[in-house]
Amino acid sequence: MLPTLDTLRARLADRRTDAGELLASCLARIEDRGGEGARVFPHGASPAARAQAEASDAMRRFGVAGPLAGIPVSVKDLFDVQGETTRAGSRILSGAPASRDAIAIGRLRAAGAVWVGRTNMTEFAYSGLGINPHFGTPANPFDRAAGRIPGGSSSGAAVSVTDGMAAAGIGSDTGGSCRIPAALCGLAGFKPTAARIPLQGAVPLSTSYDSVGSIAPSVACCAALDSIMAGEPELQRCEERSLAGLRLAVPSSIVMDGLDAQVAAAFERAIARLTAAGAVVKEVAFGSWQGLGSLGEHGGLVAMEAWSWHVGLIKDHAAGYDPRVLARIRLGSQNSTAEYLRMRALRSELCLRADDELQPYDAIVCPTVPIVAPRIADLEEESAYTSTNRLLLRNPAIANMLDLCAVSIPCHAQGDAPVGLMLMGRHMSDRRLLAIGMGVEQVVSQTH
Template sequence: MTLPDLSSLTIATAREGLRAKDFTAQELTEGFLALQEGAGALNAVVHATPEIARAQAEAADARLAEGAAPDLCGIPLGIKDLFCTKGVPSQAASRILEGFKPEYESTVTSQLFADGAVMLGKLNMDEFAMGSSNETSTYGPVVNPWRKNRDLTAGGSSGGSAAAVAAGLCLGATGTDTGGSIRQPASFTGITGIKPTYGRISRWGIIAFASSLDQAGPMTRDVRDAAIMLRAMCGADPKDSTSADLPVPDFEAALTGDIRGKVIGIPREYRMDGMPEEIEALWAEGRRMLQEAGAEVRDISLPHTKYALPAYYVIAPAEASSNLARYDGVRFGRRAALGQGEDITAMYEKTRAEGFGAEVQRRVMVGTYVLSAGFYDAYYNKARKVRTLIKRDFEQVFADGVDAILTPTAPSAAFGLGDMADADPVQMYLNDVFTVTVNLAGLPGISVPAGLDRQGLPLGLQLIGKPWEEAELLDTAYSLERAAGFVARPDKWW
């Protein structure tokens, strides 16, 4: 059997080839393992798992031979380092979890493996998912495969997942999204990424950042692949009290591409001062493409948008400071060496100072501050009220007949690694300006690659949908994808 060009494969086409016995899961897996070995310059894969991959591929071939194998049977995937994988390092890209190998499997990876998926390895990310450029990782930064004379960010926090999918090192990858961490990297690397409704996917076994905002999702080469992978990741879970006990649709079957009569909203508040002309032009082009596909495009207002970023950067650090309190050097992970006469308090302090990077320390301190007795009402409670108003804005728009909302995904194309190293941290936080509202409101959002900037770097458009209507959102994204016709791939330099 001869393998096809792996860079041209999608989950859907690989599924067809496996079922038609054009190639085996073991052959496919060996092909991708070889590609990963030659891609060290990207720094996307941080814990390769070839033995696990080969065993899973062999089991997948046995299922395929029996017939009636699930959609992901034999499909090679990458897993973000935030997902606990039994017996495999799961560090959340942090020094403080050095050496941690869980004795359990996250619900998401359990479901993927039950469907026959093959884990090629664990993927790089920002430390504890805190970052927009994948530069806070203890493993070092990920390099975007769309390299233009210098190293560019792949986005964050799911930068390793984005780079691996864009470079063709795997057919899909898991990501997590707390304020845009699936969608912004997808935009920067020319792939598709969907954050589903909060509660659609179990968070059990995913190392927590901000528990009321975190949500896992797939990162893939196109919308159909996102639909296939999303279905396998969704479902109620008794181990996660926030997961919704709702039926999971066949998202792939919902892809008709027919959006005639749908109403698409364009929020005027997303027209930010200083928005690059290329982003503005792409947004206008997206509007035109959806109109030509038969949708009604309507200007709408989301009046509390301007408060979203400050509210997010109060709520997320507050929850992070609480979640990260468990990393104390006692139960698991790194423990600092103590000098003579130093007590347990010194051990806590030294462990956390050594184990957490600068960005994580900054957010833990901000979170502790806004939760402190004197500032709880002034900051945290106020931010929670603003969050309610932002959610209400979306509810009103959807009640008025809007089916989906179109915005840019990110305020720029990928920027250079190190470009923001000396900048005010707020400059980096502004990368989330178009995405955080979706997390605050718990809505589904998807980024679709829609064009290139003048440097030849990918740009994405974001569609925001109604809660629990991922099938409808994916169908609208499928229509946009077909109209945009984005087929560009990075030139292999690594």
């Protein structure tokens, strides 16, 4: 069982451990040649990590400790960290080190987080599989010998946590990039309402859909990280929502299609437990969802906005891109400015309709993704890669398209392939959704 942030904070507070010891444990796992360290942290540990840990311990001796003081945290390689180069999982971006932290990273640093290192990811965050041909693909902790995908694009973030290389990982989420790897690797993953956490200092994929999220052992861990990055008071355990009378909506279309047997069984058990705990679960048809297909034409807003950022780089460095990522970005060139504006307007309309439809419910509940993690080797063919990527993105991307908040919670039995249960909440209802998620986690978690 992985230690939560609260557990580590308690150990640090009563001097059962210190920041140096926690970091040393993480570094030992990263340096283990038999482990996934080289694929999780392809550029090694942060050169400033030991100095940060030493400073944290020194400050604590003088009674000065922020809410994350001494906690080892990994950073997805698309966030600027002062003094380090941001590569976004690519070989193209290899310029000068960042002169300042991304805003979210700076807030966590001010809270005392110790940066373990920069985690591997799908190149430029443009896939939900987590495969990276440049630096290798970290293997999923489940059935590791089979070499299963970790999910993406925050692939290294998830494996850094499952393998004890960090206590938590900071990632981005544009179509499920925190929640997919969390679900496939047996962790909690949170995607906030996009506007709550500033994106300055992060390499963009889609300015419409990008959000700053986290992957950690529990929902409470994600809530702690989220509160700091959003500049809000930390959510307290006493705010955890009771499930008695909780109104949960199971969508009648899209998200329940094509579930494999393991996901279907885990989801049914989770719903049964929630119902037994007093939640009111109702199947609902959301009319706004019928327009989501139009937002994905020719790559949709993501491809258009990615193309606008990459067009210059592609002109000079196309050969250096992962061909599968390059092809997806180039889809954006097929759309006109008029089409972009039309799609932005359609999205705004659907977001308003969705928010109205969600008013009678506390949250939507559904599987995070419809399948368990496939083998990396089985996705070598283009058709398998493309179809699996679409399938993994299908459910979590709804929250990004409709500008909702969402959390993925493990709901599989111990020893089984990881399965995530996703809760989606209304726009800017993040703290409420996390409070609900903490209560749901207590009921559906079967991993220990």
